[in-house]
Amino acid sequence: MDRLELIKRNVQEIVTEEELKAILETKEHPKAYVGYEPSGKIHMGHVLTVNKLLDLQNAGFEITVLLADVHAYLNQKGTLEEVRETADYNKRCFIALGLDAEKTNFVYGSDYQLSSEYMLNVLKLTQLTSLNRARRSMDEVGRQMEDPKVSQMVYPIMQAVDIALLGVDIAVGGIDQRKIHMLAREGLPSLGYKAPLCIHTPILLGLDGNKMSSSNENYISVDDSEQDIKKKMKKAFCPAGEAENNPVLELFKYHICPRYEEVVFERPEKFGGNLSCRGYDELETVFVSGELHPMDLKNGATKYMNQILETVRSVI
Ligand SMILES: N[C@@H](Cc1ccc(O)cc1)C(=O)O
Numbered sequence: 001m002d003r004l005e006l007i008k009r010n011v012q013e014i015v016t017e018e019e020l021k022a023i024l025e026t027k028e029h030p031k032a033y034v035g036y037e038p039s040g041k042i043h044m045g046h047v048l049t050v051n052k053l054l055d056l057q058n059a060g061f062e063i064t065v066l067l068a069d070v071h072a073y074l075n076q077k078g079t080l081e082e083v084r085e086t087a088d089y090n091k092r093c094f095i096a097l098g099l100d101a102e103k104t105n106f107v108y109g110s111d112y113q114l115s116s117e118y119m120l121n122v123l124k125l126t127q128l129t130s131l132n133r134a135r136r137s138m139d140e141v142g143r144q145m146e147d148p149k150v151s152q153m154v155y156p157i158m159q160a161v162d163i164a165l166l167g168v169d170i171a172v173g174g175i176d177q178r179k180i181h182m183l184a185r186e187g188l189p190s191l192g193y194k195a196p197l198c199i200h201t202p203i204l205l206g207l208d209g210n211k212m213s214s215s216n217e218n219y220i221s222v223d224d225s226e227q228d229i230k231k232k233m234k235k236a237f238c239p240a241g242e243a244e245n246n247p248v249l250e251l252f253k254y255h256i257c258p259r260y261e262e263v264v265f266e267r268p269e270k271f272g273g274n275l276s277c278r279g280y281d282e283l284e285t286v287f288v289s290g291e292l293h294p295m296d297l298k299n300g301a302t303k304y305m306n307q308i309l310e311t312v313r314s315v316i
Helices: 003-008 017-026 044-058 069-074 080-096 116-128 131-137 150-165 175-191 226-235 247-256 280-288 294-315
Strands: 013-015 031-036 062-067 105-108 170-174 197-201 262-265 275-278
Touching: 003 017, 003 044, 013 017, 013 175, 017 197, 031 044, 031 150, 044 062, 044 170, 044 197, 044 247, 062 080, 069 080, 069 150, 080 105, 080 294, 116 150, 116 175, 131 150, 131 175, 150 175, 170 175, 175 197, 226 294, 247 280, 247 294, 262 294, 275 280
Parallel strands: 031 062, 031 170, 062 105, 170 197
Antiparallel strands: 013 197, 262 275
């Protein structure tokens, strides 16, 4: 796979592809980052952006991971001390998932976001941003936004300033980060910084076919046991022959197939014997044709997710 193909795989949007091509031509080691609000549960949604960072690392990018403790605090996720501790756990998870501990630049928000240079930029950008826009940019990111706090209006402004002061060329994130990234693209040039490129990954469905939510734990997280995964997969929504809105197929598309050249579904002879697929497209075709039963797909997902998470569990 060439560099551009690797960067584009499983991505929902690149803003803009022309800019990406230009940067690939001029820089051998462009810089990209993702920021994460520290979370007690690192789930397959987080892992999707980690996978993209791995692709970028393999494409020669320099990677920064922002452990956004101050952002989590501003977004009502706990005290600064609590979120900082969770950030340490998250760093261990990300390394276990394959990010090179030596080559990846892990940064805590609180280590630089309280400096006067940073704060002055934040204040300048607050002065250029309407309250309405700041609020809208938090639509898919903010907690309890029926009664937003002022801290949650500062949040997107700080995220924009992060991009400038971390000195990255590319901001990576789920498509839910889009409005904040657009604010950064528009606002940063007025502060004398360049507009960042953005790479947005899709947002995964929950295993029940609804939005992922911690209240009904409808997702796989990296600390799930083999038993947890079995149970969750058994209950998972997996409509026969359907490729759209199928969370089990999504696991193959975004997590399993990128890690395995070939996947094998083990079936007794009377159900057609073992079936193997090379690459996600082939698997989707086979599933849509009805040749592969949802039960077999789920069993396969259980096997591979366990293999992937085995190594992670053993080190976190
Ligand atoms: N907004 C991100 C977290 C984040 C914070 C600061 C950043 O600079 C980048 C990302 C989230 O929803 O989890």
